[in-house]
Amino acid sequence: MSETDKPRIGVFVCHCGVNIGSVVNVPKVVEYAKTLPNVVYSEDNLYACSSEGLGKIKEAIKNHQLNRVVVASCTPRTHEPLFRGACEEADLNKYLFHMANIREHCSWVHPKDPKKATEKAKDIIKMAVAKAALLEPQIEPEINVQPSALVIGGGVSGMTAALSLANQEFNVHLVEKDKELGGKLRELYKLYPSDKLSSEILDGYVRSVYSNTNIDVYTLSTVKHIEGFIGNFEVTINREGKEETLKIGTIVVATGADVFKPHGMYCYGENKNVITQLELEKLMSERKLGEPKSVLMIQCVGAREGKEGGRNYCSRICCAIAVKNALQIKEMFPDAEVFILYRDMQTYGKDFEEQYQKARENFVQFIRYDDAEPPDVYARSDGKLSVRVHDILVNDTLELDADLLVLSTPLVQSEEAKELSKLLKVPLGADGFFLEAHVKLRPVDFATDGIFVCGTAHGPKTIGESIAQAYAAASRAGIPMALGQVRTEAITAYVDEGLCTGCGTCVKLCPYNAIRKDDEGIARVNDALCKACGVCAASCPEKAVNMRHFSDAQVIAEATAALGGL
């Protein structure tokens, strides 16, 4: 029997225990499903996703020669792979499966009206059946993966990822824009909560990277051009003016972040005694701090702005940095007064709350200000800085002197990274940092296959978090290379050559450069690059582009099936 013969659809309606069954009249829905066009079999199931439920689906595919399957249960976002797997085990192409979400979109949101919920469930199934009838089998293209990785950024995240991949015996190309490896760690003094010198940790890292024969280090180098797709990227590196093209299997983005420079705020840039935390670290490590009697820190400078288009995110690490540096100053100059002016203290990490307690015990003074009334800083004629701040906890305005004013400013995405996001065709989030494919389920993947992210390029993080994420990214990047082959999603665009006039609209719109015009001017889709968004199909002036698994006809059939019956 061919899969594309006249549709024989099986509909399996799940009770999900009481989750669906207590609201939706499942037996009634099953009887209704049997009356729908092309449906030859329908049954209910207490738990369709249990091994027994899946077994019954497989059995029914065989016994009733089903060539399309609809499961009416929960969301395809979690359970579709499971049911598709069952179909494949019964020798049915997994693209001939469709899901009707009658739990998240029905029983759970309409429990007070079982009658309407039952009617809605019927409609949802009718719509799914209409689409299922038009489904076609698809073949997922299989592609070879080059066992060679590119790590962009030679900071602590990039070095960790490179080492981890190299230790899995993959070739690694580590590209760093600066002269030396190390990134921001090179500018730090001591790290919290261990109090170890940053340089000690860094030296060990850099040595291991250079001594690892699987790692090629490219310093003073940038990524110039990227083409291709998972397994087969062609990356052009510019090393001091010379260009070199590498064949790459997977890519890890570890470009780090910049520290926001608050020009024009709190006399920064006008008075040399107003510096950022990063500049303080550098002064401390170079022993150039002098002997300040009074050091004042202001938190959330240029962060959590709460305005349209502002830096509205919390930089997360600044509270712990301020606490750490305050303690360092207290250690170097026990008589110095240290004030931390904060909006909310969030020393959230392992052992950080203890550091905060320690700072309090060591008489670091914490003063809480309201963001509506930020501190007022002015330089006096004697060169000292005066700070007026309203302490909202004691409801009093304080006048404080400061020899040194340290501004805690957020990490921000670098300009280079913005360029890189365009080169790689991976998105940046609203805060400007690289955006992962899914915040919970795919935290180090990009939506584009074969490209991964770690460290502060993805958002403000501690060193420990960056390293953990770098290991995660390296292990994810290692999987396709270890397998040697990957299958890519079959939901892709295709061009009807007879209709294409070569206008190039799709070429310009494709966010992945997946469409090119061939020598005859006809648009061609690279299946491995296409990610299924369908913007090309929705925009093609000649309607020559269509989508596999989400064709116009399929979408319209699903959307209009229940009209007239509501």
Place this chain on the structure above:
Amino acid sequence: MVEFEPKIIGFLCNWCSYAGADLAGVSRIQYPSNIRIVRVMCSGRLDPIIPLEVLAKGADGVIVLGCHPGDCHYSEGNLYEERKIKMLKRLLALTSVGSDRLKLEWVSASEGQRFAHVVTQFTEQIRKLGPSPVSGKNPNLKILENLQAAKNAASGFRLRVLVGSERELTEKSNVYNEKIPQEEFDALLDDAVEAEFTQHKLHLLTRDRSLPVKALAEATELKPADVLKQIVSMRRKNMITVDHIEGVTPFYKALEVE
């Protein structure tokens, strides 16, 4: 009398809004049961003809939900959809179906509450508008024909090229460092939408019989001069021809468009 229960079709992107709808479910947030959800990979997948087709088949409202700007799984599919919906709303206003029956909103994967809120509000909006003139057992045939004209216009090269190029034309500058101001583009689009809609309507009106300008002006509620202007343009595109002449009055008849 039974209270009017609107039929609403929602197109939700797989990555943000569909997940937001799932979250509303997981959080057991209640909202009206009128919406029927269709999952698409990206809001930008929605070809303008799809909402028009759904409205023509009797939906009282169509809502398209995508990721917030900047969060699109496919970088900017949502922004391209925004341009399509803008054009569609202009078209719908001309059809007498009304632009209020179509809505585009952003709902993220973490906004279950917002999803429920947006759906509730839109359901109420459609409830207030009342049944669509083309839904139910006795659809208004004139408006149905308007929708067909809108569909034909939205399938046509001119509007699709304009909408597909809008962001490129208004946001990026060309090789001469020129950028088209948004207002200028909007005026251009307005003209194009009106012209395309009118031409496709005239095309439909003259498909089965030949008609003179006067009759066409009455049917389209346009000035005869405006009708003639469109007919001239249509003749250039081979959409219409003079069928015969009665006295001194030419009668026009549609030509089959490929």
